[in-house]
Amino acid sequence: MTKHSYSFFCLLLLASIVVGAQPRFSATMTPQPGTSESYVRGIPERFSPGPSGNNVIWDFANQPTIDPPRSIAVIRPDDLPAAIRQLFPQAAYAIVDDTTTYVFGASPVRIRMIGIVTPSSTTNLSDPNNSFDPRPVEFTSRQLFNDQFFGLFVKPAEGVSGRTSATATTTYDGYGTVVMPESIVNVGPLTDCMRIRQRISRSDQYTRQQQNITQQTITTRFQWYLPTRALPIIDFSVDSIVLFVNGRRTGQPIVERRLLFTNTTAVTTVAEAEELRLPYPLPAQSGGIVWLPTGGIGRHILYDALGNNVHEWLDPGPSLVLPPVSPGFYLLQIGAARFVPVPVAPYK
Numbered sequence: 001m002t003k004h005s006y007s008f009f010c011l012l013l014l015a016s017i018v019v020g021a022q023p024r025f026s027a028t029m030t031p032q033p034g035t036s037e038s039y040v041r042g043i044p045e046r047f048s049p050g051p052s053g054n055n056v057i058w059d060f061a062n063q064p065t066i067d068p069p070r071s072i073a074v075i076r077p078d079d080l081p082a083a084i085r086q087l088f089p090q091a092a093y094a095i096v097d098d099t100t101t102y103v104f105g106a107s108p109v110r111i112r113m114i115g116i117v118t119p120s121s122t123t124n125l126s127d128p129n130n131s132f133d134p135r136p137v138e139f140t141s142r143q144l145f146n147d148q149f150f151g152l153f154v155k156p157a158e159g160v161s162g163r164t165s166a167t168a169t170t171t172y173d174g175y176g177t178v179v180m181p182e183s184i185v186n187v188g189p190l191t192d193c194m195r196i197r198q199r200i201s202r203s204d205q206y207t208r209q210q211q212n213i214t215q216q217t218i219t220t221r222f223q224w225y226l227p228t229r230a231l232p233i234i235d236f237s238v239d240s241i242v243l244f245v246n247g248r249r250t251g252q253p254i255v256e257r258r259l260l261f262t263n264t265t266a267v268t269t270v271a272e273a274e275e276l277r278l279p280y281p282l283p284a285q286s287g288g289i290v291w292l293p294t295g296g297i298g299r300h301i302l303y304d305a306l307g308n309n310v311h312e313w314l315d316p317g318p319s320l321v322l323p324p325v326s327p328g329f330y331l332l333q334i335g336a337a338r339f340v341p342v343p344v345a346p347y348k
Contacts, residue, residue, distance in 0.1 A: 025139035031230040036073040044257035056176035125151040162206025189341040298335040
């Protein structure tokens with residue numbers, strides 16, 4: 001029983017069910033301090049983001065992943081180093097991604113980035129008219145959002161400072177189901193996923209040793225989100241960097257790629273389960289209780305990866321008890337037309 005064969009079975013069933021309402025980004029997805037997500041790295045050279053569109057099935061089951069896991073966390077301004085707090089006193093929260101800290105300000109209508117701090121540089125975008133707004137708070141399918149931002153940066157170790165300017169185009173270009181890599185055993189296929197495609201063209205200009213230097217970076221980024229998660233479940237980006245000295249290009253473009261997959265359990269709280277109308281907990285436990293936010297009315301059928309009917313319940317109510325099945329991935333039919341992926345962990 002492989003996750004890939006289960007995924008193929010899902011494709012056949014999902015193709016026949018009634019399409020639900022499209023998910024959207026809302027104020028509940030604004031990052032909140034204390035939120036975090038655990039990720040494993042993928043191999044970006046072997047990754048294709050797949051098509052855009054409605055009710056897409058993005059099947060990444062065969063994508064390899066690399067340990068160890070890493071975390072991305074949302075923190076309070078008070079938890080920032082003193083130097084960053086002094087530089088960005090208007091910070092509302094910050095996202096710490098490895099050695100990079102992204103500082104955000106408060107805005108009721110847009111996600112607003114006001115600074116980027118790395119071990120080697122600091123970029124200040126704190127002017128409200130020049131901040132980087134990657135997307136609106138309320139963002140719906142096929143919506144396009146354009147932004148321009150300007151700022152100052154400093155690289156203390158190199159003894160240089162300069163100006164940065166950029167244009168960004170962000171599109172909510174599709175929604176559907178994501179099948180995660182086989183190696184991520186605790187996260188089954190995820191429904192109601194939303195994808196953002198972003199293109200950023202950035203120019204950093206400074207003077208060093210009496211030479212005018214321009215670094216141009218074009219970033220193409222795809223991120224997948226769940227309606228109850230402020231941080232992406234998949235983050236794939238490609239940077240193409242070109243250096244100009246006194247107006248003349250030097251060397252070939254430098255290409256940098258990044259690919260992260262969440263390995264955080266698909267549904268971790270009752271609130272998430274109710275919001276997504278999914279069973280809880282996921283993964284479920286063999287022989288354990290599964291709660292049904294949908295109410296448990298009608299016939300419920302559990303299928304294995306080969307499509308075999310494993311067990312049936314009629315009007316189980318708010319919860320049901322799984323039979324003692326083997327660990328793996330199953331599909332739970334709820335009523336006449338809804339199918340929910342259910343990963344099952346070993347019996348404890």
